[in-house]
Amino acid sequence: MASLSSLPDFDPRAVPLVGVDSDLPAVPAAAQTPAALRQRFAAPPPWTPEIVREKKFVERTPAQAAVLVPIVQRERPTVLLTERTAHLSTHKGQVAFPGGRSDPEDRDAAATALREAHEEVGLDASRIEVLGSLPMYVTGSSFIVTPVVALVRPGFVLRPNPDEVADVFEVPLDFLMNPAHHERHALHWQGLRREWFAMPYQDGERQRYIWGATAAMLRNFYRFMLA
Template sequence: MNRHPYSADEFRRRALTQMGGPVESAWREHGDFLLNPSIVPHLETLHLKDAAVLVPVVDDGEDAHVIFTQRTASLRKHSGQVAFPGGAVDPEDRSIESAALREAQEEIGLDPRFVETIGRLPHYMALSGFKITPVLAVVQPGFELVPNPDEVESVFEVPLSFLMNPGNHGRGSGHWQGEDRHFYRMPYGDRNIWGITAGIVRMLYERLYA
């Protein structure tokens, strides 16, 4: 069968048959944790709060697009950064998927009726205090987005083919608690996808497209 590798249908197929170890325990094997192996023992000692992000892949032909947000500069954490819609899991959320869908609706007005959740990636353990579960989803056309101005400065899309090309996965570094830390960065036009978000994109590549 001649599949279009970056279509939403193929993304769905790969999400359901992704490579690598079990989702619950494979976070050490992926993304920027491989760039910073010395940080893994520290992360394993932290008590992290559950959070969820939606990785929304829009079904718009042979080259699907992924929705990102640019967070407002006034937010307390990760202000001004590019992110996936998401946030902390609330007690009333029935599941990780419910939390991701709720956050996407609150942040960008994405109606859950257009969203099909299809799987999860391994957790992203964040030094900011969260155990983040990326929820993979296919979004059907016809939706309208209304960003919440208190949280989101703007919303934009990036082709899945760009994100899944390892040639676009640059690296950067910074100093944190006396040590050099390394991270992925993926500039796209005037947007700078880096840090946690780029780490999740890299994990997506390693699990589905490597």
């Protein structure tokens, strides 16, 4: 969700690299098991999210939204992500979590995330175990996003909605929880310095470029896991 991709000729890969956080510790593998994740969300430690708000770049009425952070319980756990289609009005072509705007009928953020995951990629709620939520994140396009973290049992069959989703893929959780893969980029635009994280992942011959709000929420998840 989120960033400056609506700007003409804007390629986040071409923006200068400020640094890579290889000096920070990775989350231990033992903390990334389903049992450890359940325990952490059952009794969260004191912690502070690193990023909670982007500098605004779109004037619009704020809207509540939620995304699902789906951790697939494979032998090496993965995070399921989507690539948005190129014709969408916002965040087109970007890597994102399944999710979207809340509906009045949704009882809470988890309900929004589960509904949107089913609508976008066909992920059935019966295979999802919601663990809890991370702090809300406000995008530069005025979405107030609640990340809902969940475990997903393998064996699901996905049915991506071709109007919204160009591709669905998985990235190892231990890759995302290792800050040696967390790049920091900065750009001066409209008189402001704008900064974001990127976590480029080489998926065979294809690079999955995770950046902007998705990378920021993963960074907050890293901070939560390390606390």
